[in-house]
Amino acid sequence: xxxxxxxxxxxxxxxxxxxxxxxxxxxxxxxxxxxxxxxxxxxxxxxxxxxxxxxxxxxxxxxxxxxxxxxxxxxxxxxxxxxxxxxxxxxxxxxxxxxxxxxxxxxxxxxxxxxxxxxxxxxxxxxxxxxxxxxxxxxxxxxxxxxxxxxxxxxxxxxxxxxxxxxxxxxxxxxxxxxxxxxxxxxxxxxxxxxxxxxxxxxxxxxxxxxxxxxxxxxxxxxxxxxxxxxxxxxxxxxxxxxxxxxxxxxxxxxxxxxxxxxxxxxxxxxxxxxxxxxxxxxxxxxxxxxxxxxxxxxxxxxxxxxxxxxxxxxxxxxxxxxxxxx
Numbered sequence: 001x002x003x004x005x006x007x008x009x010x011x012x013x014x015x016x017x018x019x020x021x022x023x024x025x026x027x028x029x030x031x032x033x034x035x036x037x038x039x040x041x042x043x044x045x046x047x048x049x050x051x052x053x054x055x056x057x058x059x060x061x062x063x064x065x066x067x068x069x070x071x072x073x074x075x076x077x078x079x080x081x082x083x084x085x086x087x088x089x090x091x092x093x094x095x096x097x098x099x100x101x102x103x104x105x106x107x108x109x110x111x112x113x114x115x116x117x118x119x120x121x122x123x124x125x126x127x128x129x130x131x132x133x134x135x136x137x138x139x140x141x142x143x144x145x146x147x148x149x150x151x152x153x154x155x156x157x158x159x160x161x162x163x164x165x166x167x168x169x170x171x172x173x174x175x176x177x178x179x180x181x182x183x184x185x186x187x188x189x190x191x192x193x194x195x196x197x198x199x200x201x202x203x204x205x206x207x208x209x210x211x212x213x214x215x216x217x218x219x220x221x222x223x224x225x226x227x228x229x230x231x232x233x234x235x236x237x238x239x240x241x242x243x244x245x246x247x248x249x250x251x252x253x254x255x256x257x258x259x260x261x262x263x264x265x266x267x268x269x270x271x272x273x274x275x276x277x278x279x280x281x282x283x284x285x286x287x288x289x290x291x292x293x294x295x296x297x298x299x300x301x302x303x304x305x306x307x308x309x310x311x312x313x314x315x316x317x318x319x320x321x322x323x324x325x326x327x
Contacts, residue, residue, distance in 0.1 A: 006090040007271055008056035011048045011067060015057055018064040019044040022079040029139040031115045032077060037139035058091040068092060070099040074109040088121055093160045096125065097272045100153045101217050113145040126155040161215030162222060164264045170225045171234065171261060173215035178223050181230035183207050185249045192310035194286050195247060199309040218242055224261045226252060234265045241277040259292050266296045277323045281306050284316040298322045
């Protein structure tokens with residue numbers, strides 16, 4: 001089971017039977033506090049009709065596998081068929097990323113004492129215990145002991161920032177040791193003139209202020225490594241719509257590495273943040289970059305003049321846009 005197969009979506013009417021079946025399984029229901037028992041199809045219909053914006057259906061290869069909630073508190077359940085396959089962890093990471101992007105600094109969760117699977121999941125996500133109490137569990141018809149937990153954005157970013165592996169690349173967080181290689185690449189005239197914010201001879205500190213981000217929330221700039229060597233970077237802005245940007249060491253060009261990097265990054269950004277659209281600006285002469293964007297789903301939408309700090313004056317370019325498919 002690979003992470004890329006897990007996506008979050010809205011719970012929909014066609015999920016009602018799958019929800020009813022899963023919630024009627026005591027393996028699931030015994031560890032949840034709110035759902036009634038026995039669980040009827042009407043309960044599932046009511047849930048789907050009233051679901052909040054921060055509650056998601058977990059889909060594995062398009063099939064319903066459970067739900068995850070990341071609103072006032074965090075909660076998740078996965079149907080027995082999909083347990084033990086790292087699906088809960090991946091779905092949790094996707095939902096929590098969106099919660100922290102909305103501005104949350106601390107996330108709360110709880111689990112019933114005895115639920116070893118939930119305790120292990122929360123711990124792996126970075127949650128820390130902060131107390132115990134009792135609540136009523138509707139399915140059990142009695143009060144149960146629970147452990148309350150908290151997760152900070154800092155701890156979550158440390159453990160679950162974006163880290164991608166492809167057949168030839170590792171794409172992960174910026175480290176201070178990466179700066180010399182990245183600085184060398186972005187200040188090369190042939191690279192800088194295709195970028196907007198870099199230029200030959202720019203101060204090292206100025207470059208670092210742009211390059212140094214964490215790997216959790218936009219603005220993100222990840223570092224691409226090939227055979228242990230820094231070969232480029234790819235990232236996304238925090239604008240609306242967000243803009244994607246990347247560069248590759250000319251010494252690594254001609255091997256398809258930029259395409260491999262862009263494909264993996266695009267897939268992860270869509271899974272983590274579910275953007276409605278993304279944009280990119282490309283100089284007209286940068287044919288290789290235009291092909292990369294088109295292969296990952298971007299389309300040219302306008303001609304424009306683009307400014308770069310590495311150029312004396314604006315030059316002709318294209319604006320590209322990617323849009324999420326309508327459901």
